[in-house]
Amino acid sequence: MEEETVYVKRSQRDYSMSLKLQIVQEIERGKLTSSEAMKRYGIQGHGTVLKWLRKFGNFDWENQSPNNMxxxxxxxxxxxxxxxxxxxxxxxxxxxxxxxxxxxxxxxxxxxxxxxxxxxxxIRKNSPPEQSPNLKKNKNKR
CATH class of the missing domain: 1.20.5 (Single alpha-helices involved in coiled-coils or other helix-helix interfaces)
Known part of the structure; x- marks a missing residue:
């Protein structure tokens, strides 16, 4: 018989700071992927884990490089x-x-x-180019 998971709407405040930091650490060390962390800790949204990684992780998301390496x-x-x-x-x-x-x-x-x-x-012109007769006539008319 399969277990049916019941989803309860949760907010960021439902997770303790220590749990958030622990999950971020495990993901950064390569022990878990974000999907595995979601399943193991009952986190419903993928964006939640990403927010924690951006907020508490060691990866510089602005410059796309680790910042404490x-x-x-x-x-x-x-x-x-x-x-x-x-x-x-x-x-x-x-x-x-x-x-x-x-x-x-x-x-x-x-x-x-x-x-x-x-x-x-x-072939080389040492003097400035002469203006064409049509241009001279147009200048005189003005």
Missing amino acids: SKTPEQKIMELEAKVKLLEKQKALLEEQAFVSDKKAIIFDMMIELAEEEYKID
């Missing part, structure tokens, strides 16, 4: 060393890209000079 100096040093290596790789890549861009600019300048000499045309 302090790192050892060795861990911090290892993280910083990894960050330095990554930044050095990025710097080397950017320097290589800048070198290639400089070489391309030099080659393009040489190509333009050759084209100007070969075809006797000005």
Whole structure:
């Protein structure tokens, strides 16, 4: 024969602070999931457990990271060393890209000079561009 569970409407005040903290601790330590805690302690709403986790737990819900998980100096040093290596790789890549861009600019300048000499045309304009005759007429009308 199956037991029939009778649900009684409860409020947050029906649970003691020590029970709330105990449930949060058990969930954070991995002893229970929130669903298991609900069944074991007769909590009716899933949101109730989530509220307790947000309110009393050690997880920083704003930044999505544990807030009391302090790192050892060795861990911090290892993280910083990894960050330095990554930044050095990025710097080397950017320097290589800048070198290639400089070489391309030099080659393009040489190509333009050759084209100007070969075809006797000005590709680079040293003077400001002339306005079209239509624009001059429109300005005179105003």
